[in-house]
Amino acid sequence: MKRGQDHQRAIRPSTLAQDLRALVGKLKRRLREQARAGDLPPSQVSVLLRLEKYGPATASNLARAEGMRPQSMAPLLVALEGAGLVRGTPDPTDGRQTLHSLTEACRKWIEEGRAASQDWLTRALQARLSPQEQEEVAKAVDLLMRLVED
Numbered sequence: 016m017k018r019g020q021d022h023q024r025a026i027r028p029s030t031l032a033q034d035l036r037a038l039v040g041k042l043k044r045r046l047r048e049q050a051r052a053g054d055l056p057p058s059q060v061s062v063l064l065r066l067e068k069y070g071p072a073t074a075s076n077l078a079r080a081e082g083m084r085p086q087s088m089a090p091l092l093v094a095l096e097g098a099g100l101v102r103g104t105p106d107p108t109d110g111r112q113t114l115h116s117l118t119e120a121c122r123k124w125i126e127e128g129r130a131a132s133q134d135w136l137t138r139a140l141q142a143r144l145s146p147q148e149q150e151e152v153a154k155a156v157d158l159l160m161r162l163v164e165d
Contacts, residue, residue: 050128
């Protein structure tokens with residue numbers, strides 16, 4: 016059922032959920048393309064974003080948080096270190112452990128990627144939607160925020 020057609024027919028929540036999920040997935044892919052995050056596998060991007068949000072962590076803590084085995088986290092961290100995005104330093108409270116954190120180059124890369132995504136989305140909204148349609152999107156965003164609020 017097309018959104019702009021036949022508003023008299025009831026919109027089924029399951030159809031709306033399916034359409035919304037597909038749309039969000041496509042939007043995420045487009046934003047990732049703009050941010051050049053597509054250069055990295057999703058598992059690596061997820062680890063970088065976790066380190067950005069929560070700060071330095073051990074490989075075992077990252078593996079637990081990402082729902083993977085510690086043995087699987089090690090090569091992922093090696094790849095990120097090799098790319099200059101993550102660095103490991105001895106844990107000050109337990110020298111046997113290594114704390115992994117983002118490099119300054121990675122922080123800059125994340126910031127630039129977010130700016131590129133923001134710029135693309137801003138330009139797309141301005142170019143493809145009228146001011147009234149932009150208002151409608153703003154209202155829809157408010158409603159969608161209610162869906163994800165805890």
